[in-house]
Amino acid sequence: MSFQRLLPVSFLVIGSAVLVLSFQSFASKHTKKTTPDAEKRQGQTHHPIGWRFTMPKGDAAKGRAVFEKFECHYCHEVRGENFPLPTENAPELSQMGGLHPVEFFAESIMNPNAVVPKNYRDAEGQSPMSDFTEKMTVRELIDVSAYIASLRPKGSPKTVAGVGKVIAVVGDKGEVVIEHGEIKGFMDAMTMGYKVSPPSLVKAVSQGDQIQFTIDTERNVITRIEKKSSPAGRK
Ligand code: HEC
Incomplete structure (x- = not known):
């Protein structure tokens, strides 16, 4: 066989070898046997289906102390508590626990502008609440969020x-x-x-x-x- 006739054939051979090899590595990446849990943690470029940001468990009693330390009561009333009464207009918090997941409270504290009801917006359309990202430790954030999540309207049925x-x-x-x-x-x-x-x-x-x-x-x-x-x- 002349070299000229051999050339396209050898391309074909090399080409298909490359194809087979790359398919093998593709296949091994995508069909490797792993437990569903391990799959979730390794090699996945996307987060698992249904993933949501979740807060670790907080301590509501410590969170109450955090609420006092940062004087959140300067703006927020919590009915049933003996904090000094607020001097600014902000949502009353005693019923908050049932209204939102704990992650929502953490967001309200880290990023007050994420959700701002119309009646609380300032002239620039922003939340009057400053974020506490520079002042609060992560643990304090977790605990104060747990405290707010523990608040229930008094006398609500079980x-x-x-x-x-x-x-x-x-x-x-x-x-x-x-x-x-x-x-x-x-x-x-x-x-x-x-x-x-x-x-x-x-x-x-x-x-x-x-x-x-x-x-x-x-x-x-x-x-x-x-x-x-x-x-x-x-x-
Ligand atoms: C300067 C006044 C002010 C201070 C201080 C303040 N807040 Fe607020 N906060 C507001 C206002 C006004 C809103 C309503 C607008 C908004 O959602 O950002 C609000 C909203 C919230 C919400 C969401 C309530 C809802 O109805 O969804 C939470 C939770 C909250 N604050 C917690 C805190 C905590 C905890 C502190 C203390 C670490 C704090 N706030 C300090 C003014 C304040």
């Missing part, structure tokens, strides 16, 4: 019932995201993630289901969840 629609189920965390109407005496209509206790209860519902649920207001977890109907076309 359990409340709601109806809504499942937006997402995070099975491995025992969490469900629900778009719900007003829960009388406890919470306005909103879309929010809830822990479910025991976590296996989430198995009873899927995304899109209309549901009924019961919240334990002290622990802020769902203790009963029941499907009313599924989206059309699904059993």
Whole structure:
């Protein structure tokens, strides 16, 4: 065989060898046997499905002391507490615990401008609250957020019932995201993630289901969840 006829053939051979090799390395990267947990931690370029920023457990009693140390009561009233009364206009906090996840409070303190209700904006449309990023330790932030998350309206019932629609189920965390109407005496209509206790209860519902649920207001977890109907076309 002449060299001229051999040349395209050798290109073909080298070319396919390169293809096979690169496919092998691609395949080994993507089909390697790992446990789901290990997969979550290694080699994943994206965060796991359903990932949310989560706060470590805080100490509400220490957080109360942090609240006093930074004189948050200069602006915020907390009904039922004996802090000096505020001299500025800011949300009253005694009912906050049921309203938002603890991460929301941490954000309010680190980044007050992330969410500012219209009636509190200053002339520039900003929050009048300064961020505490330079002054507070991370531990203080965790504890004061836990303190606010522990606040409940006085005399709210031990359990409340709601109806809504499942937006997402995070099975491995025992969490469900629900778009719900007003829960009388406890919470306005909103879309929010809830822990479910025991976590296996989430198995009873899927995304899109209309549901009924019961919240334990002290622990802020769902203790009963029941499907009313599924989206059309699904059993
Ligand atoms: C100068 C007054 C001022 C001080 C001091 C202040 N805040 Fe605020 N805070 C506000 C105002 C006004 C808002 C409402 C606007 C907003 O959401 O930023 C607010 C909002 C919040 C919210 C969100 C409440 C909601 O309705 O969602 C939290 C939580 C909060 N503050 C916690 C704190 C903590 C904890 C401290 C002390 C470390 C503190 N604040 C100190 C004025 C203040």
